[in-house]
Amino acid sequence: MLDLASLTELLAQPQKIIITTHHKPDGDAMGSSLGLYNYLIQQGHHAKVITPTDYPEFLSWMPGNEEVIIYTENVEQSELLIAAADLIFCVDFNSLSRINEVGELVGKSEAYKVMIDHHLEPEDFDDYRHWNINACAAAQLVYDFIVNELKQPELINKDVATCLYTGIMTDSASFRLPNTTSEVHRIVADLIDAGAVNWRIHELVYNSASENRLRFLGHCLSNCLEVLPEFNTAIISVTKADLDKYDVNTGDTEGIVNYALSIASIRLAAFIVERNDKVKLSLRSKGEFPANEICKKYFNGGGHRNAAGGASTDSLQGVVSKLKLILPEYKKLLIQ
Ligand code: 5GP
Ligand code: MN
Numbered sequence: 175m176l177d178l179a180s181l182t183e184l185l186a187q188p189q190k191i192i193i194t195t196h197h198k199p200d201g202d203a204m205g206s207s208l209g210l211y212n213y214l215i216q217q218g219h220h221a222k223v224i225t226p227t228d229y230p231e232f233l234s235w236m237p238g239n240e241e242v243i244i245y246t247e248n249v250e251q252s253e254l255l256i257a258a259a260d261l262i263f264c265v266d267f268n269s270l271s272r273i274n275e276v277g278e279l280v281g282k283s284e285a286y287k288v289m290i291d292h293h294l295e296p297e298d299f300d301d302y303r304h305w306n307i308n309a310c311a312a313a314q315l316v317y318d319f320i321v322n323e324l325k326q327p328e329l330i331n332k333d334v335a336t337c338l339y340t341g342i343m344t345d346s347a348s349f350r351l352p353n354t355t356s357e358v359h360r361i362v363a364d365l366i367d368a369g370a371v372n373w374r375i376h377e378l379v380y381n382s383a384s385e386n387r388l389r390f391l392g393h394c395l396s397n398c399l400e401v402l403p404e405f406n407t408a409i410i411s412v413t414k415a416d417l418d419k420y421d422v423n424t425g426d427t428e429g430i431v432n433y434a435l436s437i438a439s440i441r442l443a444a445f446i447v448e449r450n451d452k453v454k455l456s457l458r459s460k461g462e463f464p465a466n467e468i469c470k471k472y473f474n475g476g477g478h479r480n481a482a483g484g485a486s487t488d489s490l491q492g493v494v495s496k497l498k499l500i501l502p503e504y505k506k507l508l509i510q
Contacts, residue, residue, distance in 0.1 A: 176286055176302040178323055184286070185324065188218040189260040192285070195312075196267035197226040197274050198424070201233055201379060203266045205341025206290065206312035208238045210263055212333040213320055224252050226274040230425020232382050236340060237333035245276050252276070259285040266312035266341075268296035268305070290315050294466065294476065307478075310353040313341025317361050332369025339370035344379065347432070351480060383426070390420035394430055401437065405501040406508045408434035411446040411494050431456045441508050444497060448490040455493060456483045463507055472500055 176184070193210055195203035207223045214221040215238075223242045245252045256262070256279040268291045270277030280287065281299060289300035292309040304319045317338050321327045330338075342362060346354045349362070366372055393416065400409045410430060416422075427447055434443035435458045442463055445456040455473050457465035459480050466482035469475035473493075475484020486493050501508065
């Protein structure tokens, strides 16, 4: 175990540091990792971000992106770096299964492990924890860690601010979710003062898609959407053939589930997609409805109350049918 004083002392000298985050990184995973990276390198640490898998183009522009190591494309280098690390930061996840093969390497490493996360039910693999499920993003907690725990607000430079802004913006669904408190807005204002160009970040993340992506969205809404009014639920299900036809890349499916949730009566929206070796399920909900409970109980996953995910080795149709069979159990919550 590490206390804050020992961690502060450790960070006062240059260390070999790995930062890792969950597989198929999203905006918060990359924003919190690179925000921390840009903070650490200012103090002479030898820091590297290792992601378990690749991540979308619309997240591949943040400061430090060119230094990120993708494990699946650099297995040996990642193994050597993790084995040699003094300190490993685990951001935006709290269970080693969320980082695929990297989990085994982190698990057997002798390095101190620092968890910075906002998901429920953390596993016990860390030596120091900055964890709060009320935070809207791991990037919010990285800000809090730097400013309020390590007391170095002056090191929130333009690069750090840009990355943390991206994490908070994406995980709060552009400052819309209920956990976007006044405190979050104060942090975001501070990040803009520190150099984050908010309008430009919105452009880079949300207005940088391909024509194919927009046509694929049209296909999903016209042909793949099923509305179940008796359960206030909408399901979009997409086959592997659809993905191939529209040449869908990593990240192109991100956010499509929100269109299903945009119907006034809908309380639960699902996006179910057939990948190579499994079917992936993304759930989004409004208000008190516990999307994460369904993912945890039935689809080997988890997440937050309003945004959760899971996976299954069943067929696409099998997963859709299973979800429909589960809905009566939640009918009361769905129709209130
Ligand atoms: P998405 O639907 O964007 O893939 O995931 C939404 C949220 O659900 C993520 O931020 C993450 O917290 C959670 N999540 C998604 N997939 C999984 C999974 O397979 N396992 C767990 N534990 N959480 C997941
Ligand atoms: Mn997050």
